[in-house]
Amino acid sequence: MTEDGYKEQGFGAREIGFGKRPAVLVVDFQRGFTDSASPLGGSPLVEQAVQKSVGLLAAARRLGVPVVQTFVASCGEKDALHWKIPAVTSEFHQGNWTTELDPRIYDRDYDVVVQKIGPSLLFQTPAISYLIKERVDTTIVIGCNTSGCVRATVIDAFSYGFRVMVPHDCCGDVDLRPHEDNLRDVGRRYADVLSLEETLSLLEENAPKQN
Amino acid sequence: MTEDGYKEQGFGAREIGFGKRPAVLVVDFQRGFTDSASPLGGSPLVEQAVQKSVGLLAAARRLGVPVVQTFVASCGEKDALHWKIPAVTSEFHQGNWTTELDPRIYDRDYDVVVQKIGPSLLFQTPAISYLIKERVDTTIVIGCNTSGCVRATVIDAFSYGFRVMVPHDCCGDVDLRPHEDNLRDVGRRYADVLSLEETLSLLEENAPKQN
């Protein structure tokens, strides 16, 4: 095995563990990624992740755990970032159908929604203030793509001092290998990578401790 | 090839291209990563990257291109992030030798230095204000590890609206595969991945256009 180097240096040598107040951060389950009519939509791994996420989100809402949704959208081409993916720059504009959240995972009466122009849910969005107001210490990051916006959100959540949990079955991508590569990278450094089952157990166990 | 999915969706379908005012962002060439006495030091790919970077940095300084250095350090364990790499939490503290910049790449009279506690050079550091003051539009990101702090810095530089260039030979890592995986991920989305030679040519060509 060629990657023992990380282990020898101590990467991944401890688990982070759940804290006392979790929140779920849902990354880019917008029609531009979940609807096969979109040039960037229709990946089977993303579809699977959406389906798995429905249950996680239902549990979170039942337990009173904050849920933050996000989607990529700019005002137009003028304020879009230098994306190398042309469709994001030319189509993911405010009001375009690609920026609508997938109705399967979005509860308008419960979730807080923030718009973003870049990969991370926490880059220049007001989400951080809501998490602080709710005294969140643990962020559960789900969504798509694992090798893009999920990875970016995990890094920012970690950098803000949160404990970060990634239920891998609730994260989707275009292809399996980058999905796995990125879980490996963040699992060594920034986040505990868990199954949906484990995440549900931890949520049930810890959400009542709120306060 | 299993990853044609990204290509079909248009990932990497265009180059970003150099702008008019470049800066070099040097990530974590600190003794904790470059000195083999450190638990996280001594990776041959990092050593190679340091050696290659010396030339790039000399060119940048000769051409009047801003250089920003950074290193990881917290005040102590209390304000360290939830790193899964124990040495970062327990040793990378202000004043500890692991946080000193490698003298081969650091010019005290020229470079601006910012301290960070997380992976990204641009996460909650004053570097962004220096780049804006200098009207930088293009960031050349080098350093280590490609699959950790370099990746995080690339994401943030992209998110801030910069054109991002990654000279792959000036980036090092513990192992080759994650290095390559991460260049692949960012090269599809956020950054042009170049050789040192190409970067040097672009610097020579574009730096004089400053203003």
Next chain:
Amino acid sequence: MTEDGYKEQGFGAREIGFGKRPAVLVVDFQRGFTDSASPLGGSPLVEQAVQKSVGLLAAARRLGVPVVQTFVASCGEKDALHWKIPAVTSEFHQGNWTTELDPRIYDRDYDVVVQKIGPSLLFQTPAISYLIKERVDTTIVIGCNTSGCVRATVIDAFSYGFRVMVPHDCCGDVDLRPHEDNLRDVGRRYADVLSLEETLSLLEENAPKQN
């Protein structure tokens, strides 16, 4: 005069001066502040500032100078900040008429619009990325209230490394004294306080130098 202390310590001892690429940041000219039907609307100083701003914005657009608009809105009470002004928390929600931009100052085809939950146009909004992409070095801050969101935006623009200009006639407030107090505070530290006339001259003079 009781405030010579600042002068003796060197506050305000130099002008900042215009740079090469200006942008206009328009703070909270939304119906909640400009329409007298709103509990927070109808201040005569704000009305005056709106009227003066129309001309400044027309000049900016004619000269190709970026214009960023912002308004205060949260998803609902749940993600609102701890405002001591009850109407902001209970009414300034997405979709509520109080969050619509005043049509007199907003050009949908030209301006970039960002939503914010707090006082500053630059606090956790994507505006910074647009300004960087446009290589802006000078921000002209207008809007309301001078003693609230304008002050906060001036501080952030300054902190990001921009040159900050405040045309006082384009800034409004509930009452004159706090308006003047805050111009005094920022004029000593962070910004050049100018008349609309001076700002227009500087815009005409400097906008063509773009690039």
Next chain:
Amino acid sequence: MTEDGYKEQGFGAREIGFGKRPAVLVVDFQRGFTDSASPLGGSPLVEQAVQKSVGLLAAARRLGVPVVQTFVASCGEKDALHWKIPAVTSEFHQGNWTTELDPRIYDRDYDVVVQKIGPSLLFQTPAISYLIKERVDTTIVIGCNTSGCVRATVIDAFSYGFRVMVPHDCCGDVDLRPHEDNLRDVGRRYADVLSLEETLSLLEENAPKQN
């Protein structure tokens, strides 16, 4: 009284109230402001605030309440902001004596210290991550100058979703009027303005509730 307008519009119509986990943010009690040898030092109101703050900080440390210190310093003129106060740009550089914390208020073994280049303790500093890690929901802001860096820190703490408390006797300034004007402005919008006595009572009462 000319400022009834704010009251009529509902400014200051409610108190924020203390939360469950306070922290103290100490702004710029560095020798450049507290030592009369500095061009910006020696204001009697600042000296008074330092003396009052000693007691507040002792109580905070005894009760296990996090304390964050900050000071203004850039690497040099090159990365200094466009300050209109020449001494800040030319002298407040890393390593210069003006950037040392006043020993009366600083406990090296307890406090977390962050460097900043601008007015706010929370602008591009790692302090936010420490506050999140500690699940802080209430920030007590003290320091100098009230009309400069304290005001900026209050705005940012508020914008991040914290409850903000300002013990006015622990804040100092060059002159009394701007001190009072700024307490008035923030007390209407963002913060509860309290006496030291009230703050101490609230700390004693609430700190044990931690968790």
